[in-house]
Amino acid sequence: MTVDQIEAQMKANVLNFVGLGALVKFELGGGSTLFIDGRTTPPTISREGGTPDTTLTISPENLAKLADGKLAPTLAFMTGKLKVSGSMGIALKLANMLED
Template sequence: MTIDQIEAQMKARALNFVGLGALVKFDLGGGDVLFIDGRATPPTVGRQGAAPDTTLTISGDNLMKLADGKLAPTLAFMTGKLKVSGNMGIALKLANMLED
């Protein structure tokens, strides 16, 4: 899956991130990054962002599995498919939003 496809799918789900209240960076590897700005109304998804509150390192394929409910966030974290740096509380809140 390309970064363009991932970005399009995350933009389609942007309203799921209402109430996040934080800027989250997804480091997809290979220099590809996506940001979810949950501070904006409505939330935005893009490739540009300031200093994030939380950074999640995950492959694009695994990100889409998380978003589609095919990979549990806790399992991804415990198996090393997802790494979190920054505010863990925001990561947990985002995980709940992705699961809905």
């Protein structure tokens, strides 16, 4: 799945991120990034953003698996497929939103 496809999928499911209350940056490698701005209602998904509350580093392939429910966020973190910097609390909140 390409970054464009992941972005489109996230935009289609943007209401899943209502209540996030934070700016989350996904670093996807190769200079590609996606942001979820959960400080707005409805949340917005974009390629650019300000200083994030939490940064998640993950490959596009593994992010697609997370979004499809084929990879559990906790397992991804524990196996090193997902790295978190910034607020772990926000990362956990986002993980719960992805699992719902």
